[in-house]
Amino acid sequence: MATPARILAIDDEVGMRVGIERALRQFVITVPALDETISLEVETAATAEEGLSRIDSFRPDLLLLDHKLPGMSGLELLEVLSRRGEELDLLTIVITAYASIDTAIKATKQGAYDFLAKPFTPLELKAAVRNAISHLIVRRRARALAEERRQVRFQFISVLAHELKAPLGAVEGFLMLLSEPGAVEDPDKRKHLMDRSLVRLRGMRKLIYDLLDLTRIESGTMKRELSDVDLVDVARTVVETMAPDAKQNGVDIRLECPERLVMLSDRSEFEIMFNNLVSNAVKYNRQDGTVTVRMRDLDDRVIVEVEDTGIGMTEKESQRLFSDFVRIKNAKTASILGSGLGLSIVKKLADLYDGSVSVRSEPDVGSTFRVELRRSPAPSRDAGGTPGLGELIGGVSRSETSLARVVR
Ligand SMILES: Nc1ncnc2c1ncn2[C@@H]1O[C@H](COP(=O)(O)OP(=O)(O)OP(=O)(O)O)[C@@H](O)[C@H]1O
Numbered sequence: 001m002a003t004p005a006r007i008l009a010i011d012d013e014v015g016m017r018v019g020i021e022r023a024l025r026q027f028v029i030t031v032p033a034l035d036e037t038i039s040l041e042v043e044t045a046a047t048a049e050e051g052l053s054r055i056d057s058f059r060p061d062l063l064l065l066d067h068k069l070p071g072m073s074g075l076e077l078l079e080v081l082s083r084r085g086e087e088l089d090l091l092t093i094v095i096t097a098y099a100s101i102d103t104a105i106k107a108t109k110q111g112a113y114d115f116l117a118k119p120f121t122p123l124e125l126k127a128a129v130r131n132a133i134s135h136l137i138v139r140r141r142a143r144a145l146a147e148e149r150r151q152v153r154f155q156f157i158s159v160l161a162h163e164l165k166a167p168l169g170a171v172e173g174f175l176m177l178l179s180e181p182g183a184v185e186d187p188d189k190r191k192h193l194m195d196r197s198l199v200r201l202r203g204m205r206k207l208i209y210d211l212l213d214l215t216r217i218e219s220g221t222m223k224r225e226l227s228d229v230d231l232v233d234v235a236r237t238v239v240e241t242m243a244p245d246a247k248q249n250g251v252d253i254r255l256e257c258p259e260r261l262v263m264l265s266d267r268s269e270f271e272i273m274f275n276n277l278v279s280n281a282v283k284y285n286r287q288d289g290t291v292t293v294r295m296r297d298l299d300d301r302v303i304v305e306v307e308d309t310g311i312g313m314t315e316k317e318s319q320r321l322f323s324d325f326v327r328i329k330n331a332k333t334a335s336i337l338g339s340g341l342g343l344s345i346v347k348k349l350a351d352l353y354d355g356s357v358s359v360r361s362e363p364d365v366g367s368t369f370r371v372e373l374r375r376s377p378a379p380s381r382d383a384g385g386t387p388g389l390g391e392l393i394g395g396v397s398r399s400e401t402s403l404a405r406v407v408r
């Protein structure tokens, strides 16, 4: 069904008003780029004063405004409207018998979108109306998109602030206790409070590094270094780095991979990806569980799977994954720290390789995360961009933002 657009024609010549109505009444505008079809509703007014009162009731999208009117002139009406700013959200085409540069400049200053010089043909009128309405629709879509982005950014910042506030409050509380004379005398209790502070601080640091990774990926200015990378070697290094953490809980990490699997890629991106998947598989595992990392070629794709024997998730819970700050909150995860950014980073990295991430999971049995990456076409962005935020802020190096920070 066609969306209606409202047009108000203000002209003191009755012939002109009738002509405009007749030309536009059955006119339908299509905007193929936006997949929109627009029908027109037309109303008319004989003076600027009458037009002004119709604007509030009829709420036109487009004004066809005669320049020369008895009483208030077209330009004076434009001035009144421009004072109301964006609230009206309409465009104006000024109709004038004197298409002088002077009038054009004045009307543009008052916010007119276009001109039509009298006399004009129905075809000329339709072309001008089509142009203005298409412009208006594009402008509205752009505004709606900008507003949506603003909301997403706002939501992101408020969740981030909340995520930083909680550990900050905890550390502050522990330090206040420790600094109060005689409040905590027992050395074991003092040590416990200091250890808890360190854990919370490491959590904050991990969150900040994750944010840097996210920013580097999303800004599109990440400096990528594409080369033939042996993904098995990357996985081996990540597993070695993770081994001490895994050992603490008796978790065994196994690699089921070919000897080598070489792919044109950025090594540090794979470090981040494996790091997040394997650290999750360790962190959400059970005591004495196992983690199995599998990798193989499948036609033009590379398949990576990380399987664990951990707490798992219900179907509903796994459907929520892969967005920023998503954490599954239940009794089993209550004592496990995390920012909820890891999997969303994995997804964004997989996107760079025209890939996908999915999960199969069963509560108390385990989960398998599967990443599919395409070998060709080549990764979506070229190497050699400008330095990413990670490099710019405080000289944080790539290795520091990925592997060297195995923080739980
Ligand atoms: N292997 C897994 N087994 C069970 N649940 C998992 C597993 N991996 C992730 N999850 C769930 O998904 C949520 C999101 O994981 P994600 O890695 O994005 O964040 P996180 O581990 O909480 O924090 P971090 O940003 O530090 O990685 C986790 O909080 C957890 O509830």
Ligand SMILES: [Mg+2]
Binding pocket: 276, 279, 280, 338, 342, 343
């Ligand atoms: Mg994680």
